[in-house]
Amino acid sequence: MEIMVALxxxxxxGCGVYLILRLRTFPVVLGLTMLSYAVNIxxxxxxxxxxxxxxxxxxxxxxxxxxxxALVLTAIVIGFAMTAFLMALALRAWGEFGxxxxxxxxxxxxxxxxxxx
Amino acid sequence: MASHLIILPIxxxxxxxxxxxLEARQRLWLxxxxxxxxxxxLVPVVLLLWHQAAxxxxxxxxLGNWAPPFGIVLVLDQLAALMLAVTALLALPVYLHAxxxxxxxxxxxxxxxxxxxLGINGAFLTGDLFNLFVxxxxxxxxxxxxxMHGQGADRARAGIHYVVLNxxxxxxxxxxxxxxxxxxxxLNMADVSRVMQQGNLVSPMLLxxxxxxxxxxxxxxxxxxxxxxxxxxxxxxxxxxxxxxxxIMTKVGxxxxxxxxxxxxxHDASPLDGLVAPWLWALALATLLFAAVGALAATxxxxxxxxxxxxxxxxxxxxxxxxxxxAWAAGFYYLLHSxxxxxxxxxxxxxxxxxxxxxxxxxxxxxxxHPALGILFIxxxxxxxxLPPFSGFIGKLLxxxxxxAGIFWAVLLGSSLIVLVAFSRAGSTxxxxxxxxxxxxxxxxxxxxxxxxxLAMTFALIIFAGPAHExxxxxxxxxxxxxxxxxxxxxxxxxxx
Numbered sequence: 269m270e271i272m273v274a275l276x277x278x279x280x281x282g283c284g285v286y287l288i289l290r291l292r293t294f295p296v297v298l299g300l301t302m303l304s305y306a307v308n309i310x311x312x313x314x315x316x317x318x319x320x321x322x323x324x325x326x327x328x329x330x331x332x333x334x335x336x337x338a339l340v341l342t343a344i345v346i347g348f349a350m351t352a353f354l355m356a357l358a359l360r361a362w363g364e365f366g367x368x369x370x371x372x373x374x375x376x377x378x379x380x381x382x383x384x385x
Numbered sequence: 386m387a388s389h390l391i392i393l394p395i396x397x398x399x400x401x402x403x404x405x406x407l408e409a410r411q412r413l414w415l416x417x418x419x420x421x422x423x424x425x426x427l428v429p430v431v432l433l434l435w436h437q438a439a440x441x442x443x444x445x446x447x448l449g450n451w452a453p454p455f456g457i458v459l460v461l462d463q464l465a466a467l468m469l470a471v472t473a474l475l476a477l478p479v480y481l482h483a484x485x486x487x488x489x490x491x492x493x494x495x496x497x498x499x500x501x502x503l504g505i506n507g508a509f510l511t512g513d514l515f516n517l518f519v520x521x522x523x524x525x526x527x528x529x530x531x532x533m534h535g536q537g538a539d540r541a542r543a544g545i546h547y548v549v550l551n552x553x554x555x556x557x558x559x560x561x562x563x564x565x566x567x568x569x570x571x572l573n574m575a576d577v578s579r580v581m582q583q584g585n586l587v588s589p590m591l592l593x594x595x596x597x598x599x600x601x602x603x604x605x606x607x608x609x610x611x612x613x614x615x616x617x618x619x620x621x622x623x624x625x626x627x628x629x630x631x632x633i634m635t636k637v638g639x640x641x642x643x644x645x646x647x648x649x650x651x652h653d654a655s656p657l658d659g660l661v662a663p664w665l666w667a668l669a670l671a672t673l674l675f676a677a678v679g680a681l682a683a684t685x686x687x688x689x690x691x692x693x694x695x696x697x698x699x700x701x702x703x704x705x706x707x708x709x710x711x712a713w714a715a716g717f718y719y720l721l722h723s724x725x726x727x728x729x730x731x732x733x734x735x736x737x738x739x740x741x742x743x744x745x746x747x748x749x750x751x752x753x754x755h756p757a758l759g760i761l762f763i764x765x766x767x768x769x770x771x772l773p774p775f776s777g778f779i780g781k782l783l784x785x786x787x788x789x790a791g792i793f794w795a796v797l798l799g800s801s802l803i804v805l806v807a808f809s810r811a812g813s814t815x816x817x818x819x820x821x822x823x824x825x826x827x828x829x830x831x832x833x834x835x836x837x838x839x840l841a842m843t844f845a846l847i848i849f850a851g852p853a854h855e856x857x858x859x860x861x862x863x864x865x866x867x868x869x870x871x872x873x874x875x876x877x878x879x880x881x882x
Contacts, residue, residue: 288553293545300552307559314563336566339515343559346522350552353529357548360533361541370549372542 273313280306292368293358300354304347311340390437391446391461393430394469394506397423402499417484420495424480427473427502431466438466439856441863443873445512453512453874454576460512460874463860464717468509468640471721472633474842475728476502482732482835483626490535490624497534501527501630508637512874514565514572514599517641518558521606525551528634535624543622550615554605561598568592575874578648578867581655589656596649596657599641600665606638608698609665610672617679620691625735628687629728635698636724643705643713647867651708666706670796673699677800680807686734686746689811690727693769696800697723700784707788713861715783718854722768722776722846729839730765733758736832737815748811750818755828759816761836766808768843771801776846783854 280302287299315333323334358368365372373381401423405416437444438461446459480498488494504524511517529551533544566572568591569580586592601612608616616635620628650657676695683689697719704716737758738746764775771777781801785794846853863869 284556288549296549300549300556303553303556307556307563310560311563314567335572336563339562339566342515342519346519346555350522350526350555353526354548354552357529357533357541357544361545364538364541370545372538 269317269319273309273317277306277310277313280309291370293361293370294368296370297351297354297358301347301351304343304351308340308343308347311336311343388444388446390430390434391444391459391510392448394427394434394473395459395503395510397427397430398499398503398506402496402503405496405499406493413489416495417488420480420498421484423499424473424476424502428477431469431473434461435466435470437461438463439859441859443863443869445874454571454573457516458512458573458874459510460575460870461510462870462873463856463863464640464643465509467717467721467857467860468636469506471636471724472502472505472509475633475724475839476630478835478838479626479629479728479732481838482629482735485832487535487624487626487735491533493530494534497527497531498630500524501531503527505633505637509640512574514562514574514577518555518562521558521637522555524634524637525555528631531627531630532619532623534627537622539622543619546615547619550605554602557598558602561595561602564591564595564598568595573874574645574648575871579871579875581649581657582652586656593656593660596645597661599645600661603638603641603645604665604668607635607642607702608638608672608695609702610668610675610699613672613675613695613698616695617683617688617691620694620731621685621687625687625731625738628690629731629735632694632724632728632731635694636701636720639698639701639705639720642702643864646705646708647865648870651865651867662706662708665702669699669702669706670792671699672702673796673800675699677803677807680804681810683807683811684748686737686748686811686815687731689748689807690730690734692807693730693804694723694727696804697727699800700781700797703793704784704788707790708865709787710858710861710865712784712787713864714854714857715780715787717857717860718783718846718850719780721853722780722843725839725843725846726765726768726777729836729843730769732836732839733761733765736836737762748814750814754816757828757833759812761833761840762812762816764840766812770805770808772805774847776843776850779847779850 284299284303284306287295287302290296290299315336318330318332321330321332322328323332323337325331361372362368367374401419405419408415444461447453448457448459483494483498501524504520504527507520508517508524511520529544529548532547533540562572565577568587569577571577571580580586581592605612620631623631650661652658673696676692676699679695680689680692683692701716701720704712734746737754740754741751744751768775768777771781781797784797
């Protein structure tokens with residue numbers, strides 16, 4: 269189970285980083301979302317992975333650490349709000365520039381930049 | 386009653402912000418009055434707290450009365466009190482400046498300003514790492530919106546970069562926190578330090594990775610070199626009062642490093658000993674040089690000021706890595722001076738650019754400016770370059786005294802020289818090479834009042850340099866002695882384990 273969870277976090281983080289490095293705002297937003305999912309599962313795993321163990325003391329003989337779960341909850345809420353804000357910001361920038369380039373460049377400007385390189 | 390005073394710097398902006406939200410659409414004067422009252426009330430509160438902390442006692446406020454390390458604690462030691470005082474004294478003039486009219490360029494400025502203060506004050510007070518993350522997010526989300534205050538394509542562009550960078554930073558912060566929890570089983574700063582000193586770590590490597598990640602995040606907030614490219618763009622795009630308030634924001638990152646340094650990095654034989662100091666030292670010096678060169682290349686006054694903020698970040702980070710009482714005392718003094726004078730320059734640039742029409746703050750010759758602006762500019766320039774007799778000179782002198790390394794002297798003095806050149810060029814272009822001889826309109830005193838307040842504070846730093854330096858010395862001593870902090874927070878808890 270550990271290896272699977274670790275691989276999952278790794279793949280999600282990798283995808284997130286790749287998407288953040290993209291040129292358009294929408295992939296960047298998706299990338300940040302991926303990264304925050306990865307981080308949430310990572311936090312969850314910090315209390316050690318245990319199957320069939322509730323996060324409540326006294327309910328079962330075997331219980332898991334409740335603190336990371338509380339942390340994840342906070343992180344999810346904050347991440348959600350931040351994503352919503354970024355989404356609104358990206359839309360506003362799109363309205364402002366008429367393009368979804370992260371630097372506000374138009375397609376033509378971008379093409380000339382490429383040529384110069 | 387007195388013990389509840391500690392949480393007031395958090396509650397006051399919170400409730401003021403919420404109250405202002407109720408009046409979000411109508412009655413501007415009511416919003417201004419509420420904001421002004423809250424910002425002004427913060428000053429006596431933090432001065433009281435400063436007075437309380439100056440006795441050397443570390444006050445701990447347990448939220449919900451949960452005993453640490455299980456509950457969240459607010460900790461008021463001298464460093465926290467100092468940072469609160471710097472913020473409150475900065476916020477009042479900045480807010481006054483904003484109420485001259487900059488606040489009408491967008492919605493919700495007043496509420497956001499209060500929430501920004503809430504986040505900053507909370508970050509200074511908290512004694513819990515996860516809570517620090519939460520307050521970071523509070524101050525960041527307020528700063529995202531404040532940065533965009535006043536519309537404009539430049540701001541939207543700078544805003545996207547700033548937000549994406551900081552969101553990535555927040556993710557890394559969470560990774561770091563998770564690892565700290567995995568390594569030590571706690572997130573209370575004092576408890577993390579205690580567990581580390583007792584050596585019952587699950588894995589030293591986990592702690593090393595987490596400490597490196599946390600430092601990475603704080604360096605991003607503080608804008609240390611490889612992570613500092615966002616700062617000039619963001620700060621120079623922001624409107625004047627917002628940029629002036631942001632002068633404290635890089636210091637929040639520096640404060641976090643300062644706070645954790647004695648707790649995590651200051652112990653011999655700990656897995657973190659010597660892990661980051663050599664890196665940070667080199668990067669700090671590189672930041673200093675890079676920022677000075679950037680100031681030289683700036684084409685706008687606001688950009689020049691933003692690069693100067695970066696200069697102070699470089700100097701302060703170098704001082705942190707030296708980690709002696711004397712160096713830190715000098716660092717605190719320099720922090721006061723650099724925050725207030727950079728904010729004053731941001732406000733002055735705002736006044737200048739509002740009088741130059743389309744030219745705004747570009748380094749091009751334009752119409753005649755009021756002599757008062759020129760005098761203030763040269764005053765602030767002399768102050769920020771670090772020439773006698775102003776606080777910048779005393780600050781840099783203390784830094785040089787405290788850090789005897791030759792390379793630090795060379796870099797600090799060299800960067801001061803470059804900044805001097807940049808300032809001379811900017812000043813002579815903007816103030817001396819006028820095309821037309823139209824004398825600009827009158828200079829109402831109310832425009833200058835916030836600036837003069839900030840200047841008066843830096844002048845107080847010169848006049849009371851002796852007592853101030855002594856006070857900084859006692860802050861540094863208290864901070865250096867991490868046992869005091871741990872005992873104050875955890876008390877007799879240690880028996881319990």
